[in-house]
Amino acid sequence: MTGLVLRELRLALAGGAAALPLIFFLLVATLFPFAIGPDGALLARAGGGALWTAALLAALLPVDRLVEPDRAAGVLDQLHLKGFGEETIALAKLLGHWLSFGPPLMLAALPAAALLKLPAETLWRLELGLAIGTPGLAALGVGVGALTAGLRRSGALAGLLLLPLAVPVLIFGAGYLERGNGSGALQLLGAVSLLLVAGAPFAAGAAIRAGRD
Amino acid sequence: MQGVACLRGGRLLFEGLDLVLAPGAAALVEGPNGAGKSSLIRVAAGLLRAAAGTVSRGEAALADEHLALDERQPLQRALAFWVRDAAPGLAAMGLAPLAAVPVRMLSTGQRKRAALARVIAAGAPLWLLDEPGNGLDADGLRQLEAAMAAHRAGGGAILAATHQPLALPDAQRLVLA
Numbered sequence: 181m182t183g184l185v186l187r188e189l190r191l192a193l194a195g196g197a198a199a200l201p202l203i204f205f206l207l208v209a210t211l212f213p214f215a216i217g218p219d220g221a222l223l224a225r226a227g228g229g230a231l232w233t234a235a236l237l238a239a240l241l242p243v244d245r246l247v248e249p250d251r252a253a254g255v256l257d258q259l260h261l262k263g264f265g266e267e268t269i270a271l272a273k274l275l276g277h278w279l280s281f282g283p284p285l286m287l288a289a290l291p292a293a294a295l296l297k298l299p300a301e302t303l304w305r306l307e308l309g310l311a312i313g314t315p316g317l318a319a320l321g322v323g324v325g326a327l328t329a330g331l332r333r334s335g336a337l338a339g340l341l342l343l344p345l346a347v348p349v350l351i352f353g354a355g356y357l358e359r360g361n362g363s364g365a366l367q368l369l370g371a372v373s374l375l376l377v378a379g380a381p382f383a384a385g386a387a388i389r390a391g392r393d
Numbered sequence: 394m395q396g397v398a399c400l401r402g403g404r405l406l407f408e409g410l411d412l413v414l415a416p417g418a419a420a421l422v423e424g425p426n427g428a429g430k431s432s433l434i435r436v437a438a439g440l441l442r443a444a445a446g447t448v449s450r451g452e453a454a455l456a457d458e459h460l461a462l463d464e465r466q467p468l469q470r471a472l473a474f475w476v477r478d479a480a481p482g483l484a485a486m487g488l489a490p491l492a493a494v495p496v497r498m499l500s501t502g503q504r505k506r507a508a509l510a511r512v513i514a515a516g517a518p519l520w521l522l523d524e525p526g527n528g529l530d531a532d533g534l535r536q537l538e539a540a541m542a543a544h545r546a547g548g549g550a551i552l553a554a555t556h557q558p559l560a561l562p563d564a565q566r567l568v569l570a
Contacts, residue, residue, distance in 0.1 A: 254459025
């Protein structure tokens, strides 16, 4: 299991694949002030939500490299013969993917927040929200990656599947930025993220098994 | 395997197939393209569900058309992800000089040898080989046959699907029509 997680991490870091979502995230943070103008107060108000949207879209980028290459190369079959359950494989992929996605995104949020002139309090809430929300996004990525593995032009389909499911993460993540925790947004974000993390290995495992037929 | 049937895309490939492999035994699956040779291997591996019948087996190692090795890594390290000690497999398939070469640089025949090297090094009692001779040169075929003979002499069993002549003395023949 540890070996599987380390392998996922190695594959993500090899060739800079893990850097792609980060660059995308920072690019959106750079584009946003160009689009709505250099009004500091407006940026500070809208910037947090823009960063959450960027995080959501960044979560979409690695989906097609999470499961499909291993399916095509027969790695999933060989792991089955080694006695690994498909759910275990999916859980390892989730952990490895989050390690290469969540913490780096939280780091990238620092320069992004500076670009958007986010106040310190908003930045703190954004980081906390990302820490709780990115496991859910990583779980969605693995689940959708497993569901679309083996399909042609799966990228567009992955977006259509992932983004609606990620809406609760966005609502509660951005809601916490805006209003603080008066309405329990952080707890709800945690609940959604937990649900996704708990459900994704089973959905992905079933999808991997079904994909063999 | 007992009374195994396999359905693929609504078509019945075979049914009522019985097979018992004792230690040291081997079975050779033969038949034309599309007869279900690979499907039978995948059913035996547990990767496809049999439409009927039961399959039980001990630990097994599989070599099919997919290499399942990390393309970026040197061969030895890529194999080491799957097996504790890759050296016996590399030696048996004549790959020892290529141990430090990245997997993506290997030729078709060398990739086939690498897949077989993993099976040899896995130490599993049952070998499931799908077209093991494909892409191998005469030398590689001899090494494969020697490795199979050594595996059976050591109490291992082999289930191989092939449309090429493959020397497996006293093997049961399963002909799929």
